[in-house]
Amino acid sequence: MPRPRGRIECRRQKETAWRPFRQTDRPPAGRQPNTASDGVNAPCARSRPTHARPGRRRSIDTPTRGPTVLRARTLIPLIGEGPARGGELFAPLRRLDNAAIVLSKGKVAQILPRARELPVGADVRDLGDVTIIPGCVNAHTHLQLSHLAGTTTLHQGFVPWLASLVPLLRLPPNRDSLPDACADIAGTGTVHVGDICGSLPSGLADVAESCGRAGLGVTHFCEWFGHGPPLADGPLPWPPTCREEVPGIVTGHCAPACHSLYATSPGLLADVRACCRQWGLPFAMHLAESPEETLMLTEGAGALADFLRQRVLPADYRAPGRRPLAYARELDLLGPGTLAVHGVQLDRDEIGELGASGSALCLCPRSNDGIGVGLPDVPALLESGTLLCLGTDGLSSAPDLDVRNEAVFLRKRMDTPPEALIRLLTVNGAAALGLEDTGIGVLDRGHPARFAILPKDLEY
Numbered sequence: 001m002p003r004p005r006g007r008i009e010c011r012r013q014k015e016t017a018w019r020p021f022r023q024t025d026r027p028p029a030g031r032q033p034n035t036a037s038d039g040v041n042a043p044c045a046r047s048r049p050t051h052a053r054p055g056r057r058r059s060i061d062t063p064t065r066g067p068t069v070l071r072a073r074t075l076i077p078l079i080g081e082g083p084a085r086g087g088e089l090f091a092p093l094r095r096l097d098n099a100a101i102v103l104s105k106g107k108v109a110q111i112l113p114r115a116r117e118l119p120v121g122a123d124v125r126d127l128g129d130v131t132i133i134p135g136c137v138n139a140h141t142h143l144q145l146s147h148l149a150g151t152t153t154l155h156q157g158f159v160p161w162l163a164s165l166v167p168l169l170r171l172p173p174n175r176d177s178l179p180d181a182c183a184d185i186a187g188t189g190t191v192h193v194g195d196i197c198g199s200l201p202s203g204l205a206d207v208a209e210s211c212g213r214a215g216l217g218v219t220h221f222c223e224w225f226g227h228g229p230p231l232a233d234g235p236l237p238w239p240p241t242c243r244e245e246v247p248g249i250v251t252g253h254c255a256p257a258c259h260s261l262y263a264t265s266p267g268l269l270a271d272v273r274a275c276c277r278q279w280g281l282p283f284a285m286h287l288a289e290s291p292e293e294t295l296m297l298t299e300g301a302g303a304l305a306d307f308l309r310q311r312v313l314p315a316d317y318r319a320p321g322r323r324p325l326a327y328a329r330e331l332d333l334l335g336p337g338t339l340a341v342h343g344v345q346l347d348r349d350e351i352g353e354l355g356a357s358g359s360a361l362c363l364c365p366r367s368n369d370g371i372g373v374g375l376p377d378v379p380a381l382l383e384s385g386t387l388l389c390l391g392t393d394g395l396s397s398a399p400d401l402d403v404r405n406e407a408v409f410l411r412k413r414m415d416t417p418p419e420a421l422i423r424l425l426t427v428n429g430a431a432a433l434g435l436e437d438t439g440i441g442v443l444d445r446g447h448p449a450r451f452a453i454l455p456k457d458l459e460y
């Protein structure tokens with residue numbers, strides 16, 4: 001496959017030469033803890049997420065005479081847990097019945113195994129007959145597309161869905177849909193999202209602002225789409241749709257990303273992956289989502305190839321003649337740090353290879369089901385050693401942005417063990433986005449006091 005003209009500079013420069021921002025006195029994005037995720041949010045609603053406007057959500061450890069204490073029937077804090085793979089996913093989780101969490105300044109001050117030993121004067125908030133888990137990570141969203149809920153063609157397959165989506169991208173977004181979506185997500189107990197940005201001509205700053213106001217941490221994936229010459233303006237690896245706004249992203253993580261093996265040129269894919277590797281950032285791309293993708297990459301044929309030839313493929317496009325995973329391997333896209341999304345079309349051998357590579361895979365089963373591309377082989381993926389996590393995808397294909405509902409879906413449709421699903425929602429999501437050092441995914445002393453209520457369908 002010929003390499004496109006225009007080379008990303010990151011492999012030719014020393015690491016210290018990288019300056020992702022034009023304001024050189026700012027630290028590079030992607031290395032900063034997200035201050036928004038350090039606060040304490042109100043406990044997630046047990047019923048439908050709140051539509052409360054940003055700024056109106058109440059801090060749960062507002063000043064009182066004694067410490068604030070949360071109590072619930074059961075607490076699964078995941079203390080001592082890290083990212084789990086293979087058989088580790090199924091290990092019993094430590095459950096604390098009638099436990100309590102003492103909060104201080106947005107952090108967990110203490111876990112009390114028995115709530116009867118509460119501190120004197122404590123302001124006790126009893127959440128009742130529920131199980132608490134650490135705040136969840138939604139590793140794949142498209143918040144920019146939140147205004148497209150209910151507008152695309154579903155259950156007809158990938159290309160009908162895509163064909164219905166593309167014209168809608170030219171419409172101006174509804175002003176309230178983005179902040180409402182972020183508030184909804186935070187209300188479900190999600191503390192951090194991995195969000196794909198770049199589908200619209202601008203809007204990265206809007207996503208950052210809406211997430212910040214909702215108290216939602218975010219890793220921005222600035223997505224390259226298309227087969228044009230990469231990185232035309234030098235060493236900055238940001239796509240044109242995000243380029244002007246990246247310097248304003250001073251909190252949170254920000255990483256260049258690629259849409260997919262079929263909609264992004266091979267040169268860009270390899271260069272952006274190399275850049276993320278050098279910066280220590282996660283590299284995100286959609287992978288093996290639809291049968292049409294496989295057909296296009298192997299034979300250059302099918303409805304997706306026809307659709308893209310009219311829009312983004314160069315006249316001299318030649319299919320690589322590889323299935324998605326083999327093509328990703330050929331471009332050196334796999335390995336630790338890579339966050340592939342979907343994996344629906346991977347067969348057993350490919351799943352084994354993905355796991356052995358050290359890559360992470362984000363499952364978005366409700367989006368897959370809604371579009372009509374099938375479902376990933378979750379049992380094989382769980383056994384494979386792949387670092388698995390969960391994401392909702394965007395409202396253009398998913399019914400809501402509550403990542404816990406992805407777990408409920410897998411529990412009901414594939415009888416996936418709840419222990420594995422709880423890990424996917426928490427520690428694994430944090431690891432897939434490179435957030436292990438933030439304390440997200442574990443409720444332990446000194447960690448962010450952010451939690452979610454486990455859906456009844458996941459209790460065991």
Ligand SMILES: [Zn+2]
Binds near residue numbers: 140142196286341393
């Ligand atoms: Zn997506």
